[in-house]
Amino acid sequence: MSNQAQTATSQSTALFWSVQALICAAIVFAGYTVRQSVNSVTNVPRLNNEPRLIRPLHNYSMVVSDGDLKQILDKMRPTFPSRPPKTNFVDHGLRMWGSQIEFESVSQSRPGPRALSGQQMRLLLLDDNEFVRHWGKSTPALLEESEGGIRVRTQEGRATVSHIDHLVGTLAETGTKLNFPVKLRHRDGVFRELVEHAFDSFDLNQKEYEWTALAWALYGKDASSWFTAAGQEVTYDRLVERMMRQGQPEGVCYGQHRLYSLAAILRVDQENREQGAMGLLSETGRTKVIEYLKQMTARLYRGQSPEGYWDANWPDPTKPVSDVGTAAISRRVLATGHTLEWWAIAPEEVLPPRETVIRAGQWLSNAILVMDDREIERNYTFLTHAARALSLWRGQFPDEAEMAFREKLPMQTARNPADRATIQ
Amino acid sequence: MLTQDPTSSNDPRDQSKQTASGSQLEVMLPDWCILSWRHCLLCVAFTLLFAGLNYLPLGVSSSWHDIWTGNWIANNGVYDIDPSTPLADGKKQEVHGWLGRVLIANAFGKGNLEFLSLIFSFSQTIMAGIWALLFVRLSGRWWAGLLPVLMVVLCYWHLDGISIRSLGQLCFAALALILFTQRSPGGMLWKATGVSLLMTAWVNLDQSWPVGILLLATLAVGQVVETLTTKQAAEAQRLAQSAALRSAIVLLECGLLATLVNPFGLWIWKSLFNWGDASFWAMLGGWEPLQLISFPTLALGVALVIWLCAFRRVERVAAWNWILVLVAMLLAGCSATSVSWAAPMVLLSGFWMLGNDSSVAAVCDNRVHNEETRKGEAKPLEFAWTLMCGLAIWVGFAFSPSSHFLLGGNGRTSRQLLGQANAVAAMQQLQQQDSEGLLWCPSYWSDRLLAIGNVQQVFANQDSSRLPAQVRHDYELLYRGQSGWRKILNRYAVSRLLIDKQHQKRMLHNLRASTQDWIKVHEDQRAVIYQRKPSASGEVS
Known part of the structure; x- marks a missing residue:
């Protein structure tokens, strides 16, 4: 092969492979970007730190x-x-009385044990030290580390809550902020992790969904939708x-x-509209x-x-x-x-x-x-x-x-x- | 072509013909028309395949899902929410193969079930025919033409009637034909055009188009490996390999570009990266490992045996040969339904190795038989096998159910066309009822109910990957009639039930024992329909 022909061939080869390298780089970049955008769906709605009342x-x-x-x-x-007081009762008691109530003395009309304050009830539900004080260490913790946040043990006996996400709903209705500290048996956390777990494990067709819906309405920043773990988009209309x-x-x-x-x-919905x-x-x-x-x-x-x-x-x-x-x-x-x-x-x-x-x-x-x-x-x-x-x-x-x-x-x-x- | 008293020729065969027939009318056809018993055997096999497929009832095949979605797309455009399954509302719907669905729906609209059956038989026979042609040409062995028939028979259970998947398999065979047919040196342009056009059609006809991309990519990667592993080769060889590598890469790029010619554009590629349970991979068959004892395993086993036999005969295996087998094994290992892709890949690789230039050339020119003929004396009945082939095709067609289109007579009854698996009477009964509300029925009946317009919304259809996991779980629980069935029916506000008497005995027993919420409105030998009792306030209880 002559030198001229060899040069032409090598130039052609270089051009071909340069184009291929560019195409490969473009495909890899596009693939990476697309993969991010396709799979990065919001599994938790956008939330305010403080719930609506x-x-x-x-x-x-x-x-x-x-x-x-x-x-x-x-x-x-x-x-x-x-x-020890049934967790279900404490959960309902807190919902009724709120977290700010104080009962200073034993009721004159109904003598008996002193009533728990709102703070005490909330601590009993969110602080494992307080939970252990009442239930002992042998009782499994009410709050557990779980994939997607902190799980609340539910429908597993007297020491647990009675309905799915009832505790989250209760705390939302009683004005608990998402950054409220939470104590697990082995680490500290914040209440947001309970809420995020509730949304992360939510399914539109699950048996009990009322309190998750309530929590979303109270904490939700806006009307934007989110996706369940099963890939189903949740909007308020759909809910x-x-x-x-x-x-x-x-x-x-x-x-x-x-x-x-x-x-x-x-x-x-009405209040949002009234506020523009x-x-x-x-x-x-x-x-x-x-x-x-x-x-x-x-x-x-x-x-x-x-x-x-x-x-x-x-x-x-x-x-x-x-x-x-x-x-x-x-x-x-x-x-x-x-x-x-x-x-x-x-x-x-x-x-x-x-x-x-x-x-x-x-x-x-x-x-x-x-x-x-x-x-x-x-x-x-x-x-x-x-x-x-x-x-x-x-x-x-x-x-x-x-x-x-x-x-x-x-x-x-x-x-x-x-x-x-x-x-x- | 018929001619009288042919002109004299120097060819001894022509002379012998004249001697044998004298002044009689005689067939004058080119040599390649002289067929042998091997051709006849192939003809019989393919005719039997066509007739056999034509006799199979459509039953509960996925055709119904394609018909329903095709009709919807034709009337309303491509959708992203499946209106027939409200429980999947909000899940990403990835509608692949819109054109295939519309074509199948139109075929159903124009010709009804018998026509669909005919199209199914034709598509499968043509697909097997393409593979047979390719295998024979690659290997130079006649018996290779019988293997596609065997593969179709063994993989039939995953084909299940005409569907967009059948069209995808046809495209796959056509792609292999384009890539592996021996062409003249100017064939690169032809191949690139063919690949581009075919991939454009495939991406609109069926969701299996990545299999085509996989084949093209395998060839390109094979060439890369080949080039890298032969550094010591002569300059000319390296240049030749480089040219082959460039061709493979250009073909791959043509294929990739062609896939963008669809109504969704780049979005169709995005769906590949969706790891959710409605992902593209789930639609290809998902994770359903091959069972050790099954027809698909047998099909793959036969293909592997042939590949190993070919492997023992060659000194050096080209890189793409073993890469293709590895890819095929990976596909089949992940999903049993992928055997219909994997088995031809393995055979393709095996027959490529098995063939050599002389045997391939001989078989391509139909020389084997003609040389045999020349060795012996001239035979006056040299077209006998050709006639036998014609007879086999005619008899096969005449005895197939679709022959009534041409020959007249009665077509099959709807029961024969639909088979025993369908609850024909119960579905007709549903047509007379109010179509409002959610119907629970076995998913294998849902799509037909939707396609013929008997109901508007069903609990689940055959495309179960679109349903949330909770719904799939509850569907299964109801199908088996497990405890909690009543609460689940209430939770989903199901208003009607269509129960399969053959497979849902426990659920039927539960419903018969429960008279407070559900009343029976129809029962036949195959199915029972229950309706929710209305309460005094007018709302269903």
């Missing part, structure tokens, strides 16, 4: 009188006679569709928590939720008993009660208390006539007032919802009402429980 909208003194409410709140102090999908009374507490979470999302921010729901989604809640209210209105309560078969009282294993009074307190609770935060347009609320409130307060300590303890979790609902219908959270009673209002003379009609 959904304040009650009404103050109807006909629902519950000051005196009755004072007595009810007194009965519902978190004294937890059985020790509310899921919550409205099941028939009633399917779901926890006869489906009432679904209604509470829907009402909460609706409120946050983007709503959580689309117009269609918002209309659907309002229509759904109106339908549920209509069914509750039609199905209310003459006494004022609802039972486990609240969507259709002509059907037999399915939950026959639970005492009738417990079922009725549960259904009625939860109903009044979501109505208390719901917008005016989905509420029933005022008379319906008043009848329900009066039945409920009478029912709680005649309960003895053993009944209170047995039904404590249901009753926290009921007592909170009654307080909300007076326009205040229970701790605010308690403080108001302490500082301003003299205790009214309560009627003798024996004078009341027997509660069915």
Whole structure:
């Protein structure tokens, strides 16, 4: 081969391989970039450090009188006679009373163990040292290190919480910031890790989802969507569709928590819009939720008993009660208390006539007032919802009402429980 | 071609023909038309394959999913949310093979089931034919043409009726034909054009197009290895290898560029990098290791035996030969459904090694038989096997169900076309009911229900990779009728149930024992339909 030909060949070869090197570099760069963008989906929504607070909208003194409410709140102090206190009770007690409540002395009307303060209850749930002090080292920790954050042991006995993400929902409703310190058995952390785990392990079709939805509504920075670990995009519209999908009374507490979470999302959506921010729901989604809640209210209105309560078969009282294993009074307190609770935060347009609320409130307060300590303890979790609902219908959270009673209002003379009609 | 009293010739064979036939009419065809018993055997095998495939019912094949999605795309455009499975709402939907789906849906719309069956038989026979042609040409051995028939039969269970996958396999065979057919020196341009056009078609017809890229990449990598490992070779050899390497690289680049000609552009490549359970790899078959005793394993085993036999006969194996086998084994090891890609790859590599220039040239020119003929005396019935081939093809076609298009007569009944696996009567019953609400039925029935428009939304269809893991888990639980079934049906607000009496005995037993929520509205020998009882307030309970 001549020198000229050899030079031409080597030039051609050099050009070919230079082009190939460029192409390879471009492919590798594009591949790396694409891989990042395809798989980097947000598994956790964007969150605010401080949760929103959904304040009650009404103050109807006909629902519950000051005196009755004072007595009810007194009965519902978190004294937890059985020790160590069930985690489920502490969780519910904290939700009702909030983290700021202090009970300075033993209640004069109900002698017994001193009530736990809000801070103590929160520490019992978030500080393993405090948990060990009550439950001992042999009990597995309530909070566990887990992939995707910190897992809360759930439905595994007395020392654990009763519903998926209930604790996260409770702490959201009681204003716990995401940077609140958390102590595990072997390390320290922050509350954000619990919340992130809740979202990381969330699935739209999981059995219990109401509290995760509530936590998202309260901590969510905006209406932007996120992806579950299964790769499903979660939007508020999709979430509310899921919550409205099941028939009633399917779901926890006869489906009432679904209604509470829907009402909460609706409120946050409304408040965002009023502040000029983007709503959580689309117009269609918002209309659907309002229509759904109106339908549920209509069914509750039609199905209310003459006494004022609802039972486990609240969507259709002509059907037999399915939950026959639970005492009738417990079922009725549960259904009625939860109903009044979501109505208390719901917008005016989905509420029933005022008379319906008043009848329900009066039945409920009478029912709680005649309960003895053993009944209170047995039904404590249901009753926290009921007592909170009654307080909300007076326009205040229970701790605010308690403080108001302490500082301003003299205790009214309560009627003798024996004078009341027997509660069915 | 017929001619009378052919002109005299110096060829002794022509003279003998004249002697034998005198002034009678005689066939005058070129030599390559003189076929042998080997050709006839191949003809019979392929005809039987065509007829056999044509007799198979469409049953619960993935054709129905392609028909439904094809119709949807034709009417509404390419979608990113599958409207038939609301439980997958929000999951990334990667619709590959839009053109293939539309074509299959149109074929169903134009010709119904029998036409689909005919297309399926044709596509598989043509694919086997391409492989046979290639294997015979590469190896120079006639029996190699029978192996594709065996492969189709052994891998049939993963083909399951006409689907975009069938079209992908046809493209794969065509790509191999382009790459491995002996061409003139100017063939590079032809190959590059062919590869580009074929990859453009493939990327729009089916989601299996990366298999083609894999083949092209294997050849390129093979050439790189070859060039690197022969540094001591003569300058001329190195230059030749360099030219081959450049060709392989250019072909790969043509193939890669062609894949961008699709409605999604670069996005189609993005889906390769999605590691989620709806990823492209999951759609190719996902992680489903090959079972030791199964038809696909047998197919791969046969291919490997042939490869090993060829391996023993050659002194040096080209790098791409063993790289291709390694890639094929990796594919088949990850997914049993990939054997239909892997087995031809192994055979391709094996037959390439087995062939030599003389045997290949002989078989390409049909010389083997003609030389045999010349050795003996001239035979007046030298076209006998050609006629036998024609007869075999005609008989095969005449006895196939699709012959009624040409020969008249009655076609198959819908039960024969759909087979015993389909709940035909129950599906007709569903058509008469209100189509609102979510229907739970076995996933193998869902797509047909959607395709014929009996229902709007189903719990799960055959494309289960699109469903979230929780939904898949709950589907399985319901299919088996395990405890908690009632709560799951409530959780998903299922309004109707179509139960397979043959495979869901436990679920059926549960439903028969439960009269409070569900009422039976239809029962036949194959299936039962249950509907949720409405409550007094009008809402389903």
